[in-house]
Amino acid sequence: MEFWAIITFGSAFLQNMRSALQKHLKGRMGTTGATFVRFGFGLPFAFVYLGLLHFAFGRPLPVPDGHFAVWAMLGALAQIAATFLLVHLFSFRNFAVGTAYSRTEPAQAALIALILFGETVRLSVVGAIGVSILGVMLISVARTEFTLKSLVTSLGSRTAIIGLTSGFFFGMSGISYRAASLSLEPSLPAPDSIMQASFTLAVVIVIQTLAMLVWMLWREPQELSRIRAAWKTSVLVGFVGATASFGWFIAMTLQQVAVVKAVAQVEMLFTFASSVLVFKEKINRLEIAGCILIVAGVLLLLVA
Numbered sequence: 001m002e003f004w005a006i007i008t009f010g011s012a013f014l015q016n017m018r019s020a021l022q023k024h025l026k027g028r029m030g031t032t033g034a035t036f037v038r039f040g041f042g043l044p045f046a047f048v049y050l051g052l053l054h055f056a057f058g059r060p061l062p063v064p065d066g067h068f069a070v071w072a073m074l075g076a077l078a079q080i081a082a083t084f085l086l087v088h089l090f091s092f093r094n095f096a097v098g099t100a101y102s103r104t105e106p107a108q109a110a111l112i113a114l115i116l117f118g119e120t121v122r123l124s125v126v127g128a129i130g131v132s133i134l135g136v137m138l139i140s141v142a143r144t145e146f147t148l149k150s151l152v153t154s155l156g157s158r159t160a161i162i163g164l165t166s167g168f169f170f171g172m173s174g175i176s177y178r179a180a181s182l183s184l185e186p187s188l189p190a191p192d193s194i195m196q197a198s199f200t201l202a203v204v205i206v207i208q209t210l211a212m213l214v215w216m217l218w219r220e221p222q223e224l225s226r227i228r229a230a231w232k233t234s235v236l237v238g239f240v241g242a243t244a245s246f247g248w249f250i251a252m253t254l255q256q257v258a259v260v261k262a263v264a265q266v267e268m269l270f271t272f273a274s275s276v277l278v279f280k281e282k283i284n285r286l287e288i289a290g291c292i293l294i295v296a297g298v299l300l301l302l303v304a
Helices: 003-026 031-040 043-056 066-089 095-117 123-140 148-156 158-183 193-219 222-229 231-254 257-278 285-303
Strands: none
Touching (some): 003 066, 031 066, 031 193, 031 231, 043 193, 043 231, 066 158, 066 193, 095 123, 095 158, 123 257, 123 285, 158 193, 158 257, 231 257, 257 285
16 A cells, blocks of 8 residues: 555544544534634644654755745635534534535545646546545435435535535645645755645644634634633644644645545544444434445545
């Protein structure tokens, strides 16, 4: 198995852990606060990783340019929106289903990359992504009468729209991070995907932390006291979130975002286990079938 794929599996596991912790925090604070802890408490860890690479391992720091600044800012804001919508979605559906809705991001990332950069993917990859999308559609109608019409129209439901929009912003952030990270390569003596990823993560998480902090001070100051009260869990969210993001950035520097995100659908296995074993939520047969199709899409992609 290639290095980027191994990194992706590890990041998917950590991302599921982070989402589970955020769902737990959602009961103690609002959506904004539960979104902020991912970035604000992840900031110190992002700089620890960057410092270790530079000072302990002697890897040179890249020099960012204007292109990097634009893509980093776009990716940072898109990820805030995506995370906010995902956490908000937990209020409407259970953990596994809420997460599954946003898993359309590989297809959306492929479309965005095609439009912005002219990147193409093999037909077999498109087919594998399509299997996962079908899984999401099944989950969308799992709590209603199952018909072909409902399967198609279900994507217009409130929860589906929130989930699909979350997936779009996750896809947009992934594309932006890849562009930002790759833009650093010319400033280094030799390509260094790990340093490029770490530097991008550090800059992005500073933008996200400052943006959300300013918003809360302006619009939701009560969230700050709730965050302080839950600081122990928040620190864990920050550590897990920053580590997962570090892995994503490395993988997306080495491979197309659509392919990385498609392999990351394996997260649904971890999500399913968390939903049943941790949150004690009930999942019906169509939801199980949908989750299986999403994971099947990953397996098809790996052999494509």
